[in-house]
Amino acid sequence: MGGMYRSDREPVWAVVFTGGRTQPGTIKPDEGERHPYSVLDCHPKREAILPYVLYIQKILRRRPFLIKNLENVMRKFLQSLELFEENERKKLAIFTALTFSQKLSGLPLETVFQPLLKDNLVAKGLVLSFITDFFKEYLVDNSLDDLISILKRGKMEDNLLDFFPSARRSAECFSEHFTKEGLLALVEYHEKKIFEVKLKEMKSSLTTQIAEETDVSEVIETAKQRVKDANLPDVEVVRILWDVLMDAVQWSGKNQQQNANAALRQSQVGDKI
Template identity: 55%
Template sequence: MSSKERPTLGGARIKTRKRNIAVPNDPSGFADNVIQFFRDKDGDLDAISKVIGEVDDLDFSRYGDTLFEVIFTGHALQPGSVVPLEDASDQPWNVLACEPTKSGILVYVSFVQKLIRRRPFLIKNLENNLQRLLQSLEHYGPEDRKKLAVFTALTFSQKLGLPPETIFEGLLKDAIVQKGTVLSFLTEFCKEYLADNKFEELVSLLKRAKVDDRLLEFFPMQKRTVEAFNDHFHKAGLDVLVEYNNKKVFDIKLRELKATVTTMISEEAPVDDVIAFAKKEKKDSSLPEVDVLLDLWDAMMDAVQWSGKNQQQNTNLALRQVKGRGKLLGAFSTTSKAEFALIYKVQACCYEDAKLMKLFAEIVRILYDLDVLGEDTILTWYRKGTNPKGRQVFVKALEPFVKWLEEAEEEDDE
């Protein structure tokens, strides 16, 4: 054997590695095949869904986006745009060509639903296409924009599995919001969704989409006011959305008020300064007195620097806060309704916080001395209070003070 020859195993088969063969990308060809299905079945979506979902020759995993382009627009689109491919074939059975009615569009939603059941991975392609179309709403007329809004609402009503956050958050870009088309989409979407679902379900959907606190951002910058919001949705017949947003605005304003007051109290700002600030915020934001009062109580408690060393120290800190800042509560406890709201708030607070559990009667007495709680309010709560949280314990603790009030009342009568 020559030294240059390599030894071999007799009869051994030497395998050669197969190389990956790159298949050229052909979305146009895929679209033509899909369109042919539509033509062969004369647009019968039920018949098409039974056939097309079982065809193995169509590479849905590679051309899923193209499939939905044909379903939405009737033809394949250029990458990243809503412009048709050059020389693209067309078919008239698509979402943007159907009647702008719920019944007309629901047929296509059901068709898509059947496709996704057979091939669940197509949900991502549906998501991609909807995102692209909705972010290009200005390229379509009012009727087509309405069709897209109704289609989107029905996909969520029918629970196809779309993630709402990717659909809605992409719309909150000033460049497209400024054109007003996003607001018209949101309006039509809400109207259609509420036709089949409760308002609480819409709120849940908006929360999942992370836009429930950002509804004003759907308005062009120059119209981004509560007044413009209320006027627009009132005219659209969506008063429930107006009420919801007003409450959200109130909640945000109240949170901001509470945070600022807590800081002012922690920094030992004069009580009169805190009262002046709170009254100005109440007036400027039209905040209800009762809500302001309850938030001020929370701010007072949040501002207490709990030592945590022993119960007696915490007791002293809490009572000192009520004595020193009770005047703040008195400025907003001007009606019997406000007084009752406050005494129930104190009851709940003392029940839920172990540090305050034994202080209810003492706090009520201090608030009485400061003219924050009236005698009638205390006696009515004692005799007819409806909140059961810790009531038996608190009634017993308050009994000596109530007895003193009743005796004083009898002396006044005499």
């Protein structure tokens, strides 16, 4: 066994996943005997899949140099999701989530998220289905903050809509999908993040206009349009204008202060915004 680990490492992981060797560079089964004890042959339940994760963890503790080979095999499998049956994809998603729940040493998050972003996989909805199963399983043992942390490290926190087919790539579809899947905390997090981005964009736009001594009517029109487009509450608009005013008072000339003051006064008139 030791010799096989050293000279033929990736097939070892293929056996764990599929019960046998795979053809070089593919996930297709190679000729030869296959055994029934593998990730893809077990039930799509965490209690059935967890023992395989723990087994791999033990191997990696003794032979940490094998992590790169595991990474290669997982990338190959994730890039080939369309070749698996639906229940097999679910098993892979559960397995992948458990590897991070169990903190499988050395497995980089890019190994999971980046291979999934193949256009054909995303377009077919396979990625959304996979990542939904991944999120649900990961959140069994971990908090939303933990999930956001791995998304950040995997460079996906700001790109969650990339998991959706292009026709469904909207905040509304995100909320609808994950609400239906019972991941309300994730929906609330995403809505809050979008809200904060819109506020930041509005503040930046108004700050620029006031710094350039834009006519106050244009500043107000910008604020009104932002409110309409982003559905921002009046209280937030007033707060942003107040922040812009304070910045103008601290850093800017008299004309800019007057513009900010005028914008703030007009924003407090009900029919203006």
